[in-house]
Amino acid sequence: MPAADLDLTDAALQAAMANDIAELRSRFPETRALYREVCGLLFFRYGVTPTANKLYSLVRKGSMGTPAEVLQAFWQELRGRTRVTIDHPDLPDALKQVAAEAVKTIWQAANEAATGELATLRAEARHAASAAEAERDAARTETAAAREEVAATSAQLAEARQAHDAVQADLAAERQVHAATQARLEAGRAELDAAGRQLAELRTQFSTELERAREQVTLAQERAEASERRSLRELDAERTARQQSERTAEALRGQLVAVRSEARDAAVAQAEVRARLEAQSAALADRLASVEQAQRKSVSDLDTVQTELAAAERRAERAEAEAALVRQLLAELRMGPPERNGSGGRRRKADGPGPTEQQAQSERQAQEPGAPTAAQNPADGNDSSDDNDDSQQ
Template sequence: MALETDIAALRERVSDTQELYREVCALMFFRYSETPTANKLYQLVRKGSMSAPAKALRDFWGDVRNKTRVDVGQPDLPAEVATAAGELAATLWKLSNDAANAELEVFRQDAQSETATAHEQAQRSVAERDAAVLAAEHAARGAAELGRDNARLQARLVELETARAMLEDQLTQFRQEAASAAAALSDARRDFAEELGKLRHTHSQSEQRLLAAEKRALLEIDNERTAARQTRQELQASIERSAEVLAAHQAERDQLRDSLSTAKAQLAASMTRCASVEGELASKRTALDEQIAASELLRERLEALSHQMEGGRPPISHHPHHPRRPISASKRGVRRELKFTDIAARRSTSSGR
């Protein structure tokens, strides 16, 4: 601060304690517009006894009063004015004196407080000294115990030294392993950097392909939107046509329902007639099978005669217990033709009814 700097300059220039306190009072009052007090002066200067700032403060205010005193003893002034001026001066002196005494009382109280604090500190120092004596006695008793503990610690130290040697060996091994791991890590980082470069290149290519795909997708979306718009229009037209067709189908369905009722009645009658026709066909089919069997036997005999005539070999006689050959294709054709004829007859009968 500027005040402390000025006070330091005064301490170097003024050696007398009272003169220094008076200079500090003038500096505070006239330059910094602060009212000097004994306590504040002592805190700033810290020189001499505690009564020195109080004496210097009284001398300062006396000099100020002497320099600012107004001589009112002129013969041209009325007696009342001179009396009033004297009373005013006496009043000012009394007020100044009271203020100085109040400041002195405050300084005395501060000094007493500091004296009480110093006394308490002295008492604490005595108590600390007693505690230190007791601590010294305890330390003396503990010295013997420390000697015994020292022997145990020496033995423990030997063990720790042995353990330390083992740990150093392990540490050397660990350092070698760490060096190997660091080399492997360096290789792994280099490989990782290469892989990362490849991945970045691949990522760049993928981004380019993605942008191209996005453009194509946008074009396709636009096309799909156009197609969807056309589809909605066509769907609306289809819905309208479907409504018309549905109405026509409903009318046609009603007609078909009526026709179906009639056809069901006709079908019931046709089924009755078909039952009787199927009985007749069954008997005809039995007779036809017999004729086919006879024809097959005759054909076998003809084949045997033809072989005998061609090769001069005797005809093959059919023993009764020989199994009969399966029905030939011509026979199966005849049966299919009969079945077709039967179905055609049924359909003609139904249509006629």
């Protein structure tokens, strides 16, 4: 039984046991019947001694008392089935008991032998399963290694292809570069040939120009010799001229000394004249200041006179206005009595000359309400008569 208990730790057995219990659930929906079948399954198929806790952990149905009751009934039924009873009418009871014990012993021995063989077969099966699992793991490892090798080979192949493509591209580029280099080489050769021809032409031209240059150098040397002789003559002339200029410079130095003395005398005279002019300028400045002061006084007097003149003009305008008013009043006084006399005045107007425009205006003002009359202003009338007398005289 301990070996059978250890079998429960095997994952494969637990999985098989779970499948069998699930099948029993579908076949035996009643709780007690299900527990009874699970007890037989554990004891007879898997060789596991059933307990109440183990049954409940596997079935998990009903209460905890149900698996205990079912387990007790299972053991009673099992003991009843294992008891051997020999019924024969001729055998005595003691012989029957001995025969039953012998059969029981034989059955137990056979059961133990079968259990041992079953354990051996299970051990062999577990060993075979372990070997198969080891082979499976080894095969998986080899497969993984092979896959890794295949992946590495594929990566290397891809890298090789990329390298091949890169080499092909480089080769094509090198071919293009080689073709371009060949073209440049051909062009360089053509240019070299042209340069050789130009060099030959330049050598010929250089030889010709060298001959010309030699001729020009000869002419230049001759011209230089002639120029040197001419320069020597000019140098002698320059020396003579320099001697003459030195003598002239001595004479000019004497004249310069005389001119400087005359300039000093003129400067002294100019200083005296400047002093006199400064004195005269100071006197003129004083006179100018006095004249400006007198001018400012004249301007002030002129402003005063202009102010008085403006006041006199205003008084004259006022007097002229008063005189005009007096003349108007006098004209009104002269025209007033004939109008009051009635027809005599009208006859005189009809016979005599017509009134002037000023008289007509005076009449209109007299007819307006509030116009001044001689009776209202006797003083004005007297003044008007005086003015009239003055005008007659």
